[in-house]
Amino acid sequence: MFAFLNKKDPVETTELKLDPKRIPAHVAIIMDGNGRWAKARHLPRVAGHKEGMNTVKKVTIAASNLGVKVLTLYAFSTENWKRPTDEVNYLMQLPVNFFETFVPDLIKNNVRVSVMGYTDKLPASTQKAVKDAIADTKDCDGMVLNFALNYxxxxxxxxxxxxxxxxxxxxxxxxxxxxxxxxxxxxxxxxxxxxxxxDLLIRTSGEERLSNFLLWQIAYSELEFTDVKWPDFTATTLQACIAAFQSRDRRFGGLSAKK
Structure with a gap:
């Protein structure tokens, strides 16, 4: 019903044949579009954030299964404090709910939690949830699920x-x-x-800007912008973005071997 809201969907334009030897080691995602996803369905913005949390769970397992080494998710920026207080409070509760329900699955999938950002500025309950998740998954040696939180x-x-x-x-x-x-x-x-x-930076929802995210680290990252809003982002969308990444010729400022 809402397919028209996701124009420029990489699933529709990219052939999904992945080379397992060329999976990007580090995938970073700017998760955008939760509010617009909810608005299009006449729902409150927080409904989009809740659905976005479910997407994080699905995409985490999908990335781990593909062989991604690090998945970094832009969860809350230093500028997001400017949003309405009720929305900020809901966003601060999301990590608590997320880790309470998802840590057992992370452990089962050998995924270790890491968090970067100014976490000392977060509410005490959010800080505790973050610290507990890091401690609970510290022995996992598979993919690192790295949240940029107050970053x-x-x-x-x-x-x-x-x-x-x-x-x-x-x-x-x-x-x-x-x-x-x-x-x-x-x-x-x-x-x-x-x-x-x-290696690959993905931004959802059609915005084509970096929003103060990993500005030093993405010097030679491949950038993939999709109109798919984050709650609609699936394992197949991730595969399509990686297929697009694999189709590119990464020269890192030099010349291609093909030239």
Whole structure:
């Protein structure tokens, strides 16, 4: 009934033949469109966020089954505090509900939870849910499900620069020694190494901007924008995005071997 709302669906334009040897190690997703999904169905915005949580569960298992090493999901940005208080409160409760119901499945699928962002600013109940999920899945050595929660890339870079500056001030690091690796190690994605940089960044719902997400890390990421709203995003949509990724010639600033 609502198929017309998802134009530019990669499932309809991409042949789903995946090369298992070329699955992107790190997939990052800007999960967008929950509110518009709900509005189109004459539902409150929070209904879209609730359905979006169910999508996270499905896509997590699908990514793990495909062999993705890290799945990073942009769950709440440092700018999202500007939203109405009722909506923010609901969004803060979502991780509590998510982890309460999904951690057993994560453990069964050998998925480890990681969270980056300024989590010390979150409500106590949200902080506890995050810490418990990390602790409960710490022995899993399969895919890492990495949530960006109260995260903003510019703030992350400022914090990283401050960390590097303190090392220089303490005489632990010379200015001339600062390089890409120094910056990588100062950012919140450092624990994800060697998969700290996404191979593929997906944004749903038709918006084609980065919204302050992983600005350093996506220097050479492939970008895939789809009109599919996050609650409608499926395992098949993920496969289609990865198929599109595999069709591209990644040169990292050099020349293709085909040239």
């Amino acid at each position: 903003g890339s510019r703030a992350e870079m400022v914090t990283g620069i401050q960390k590097i500056a303190r090392q220089v001030a303490a005489g632990e690091l010379a200015v001339d020694e600062i390089d890409d690796q120094t910056v990588d190690e100062a950012l919140m994605t450092a624990p994800l190494a060697p998969y700290h940089d996404p």
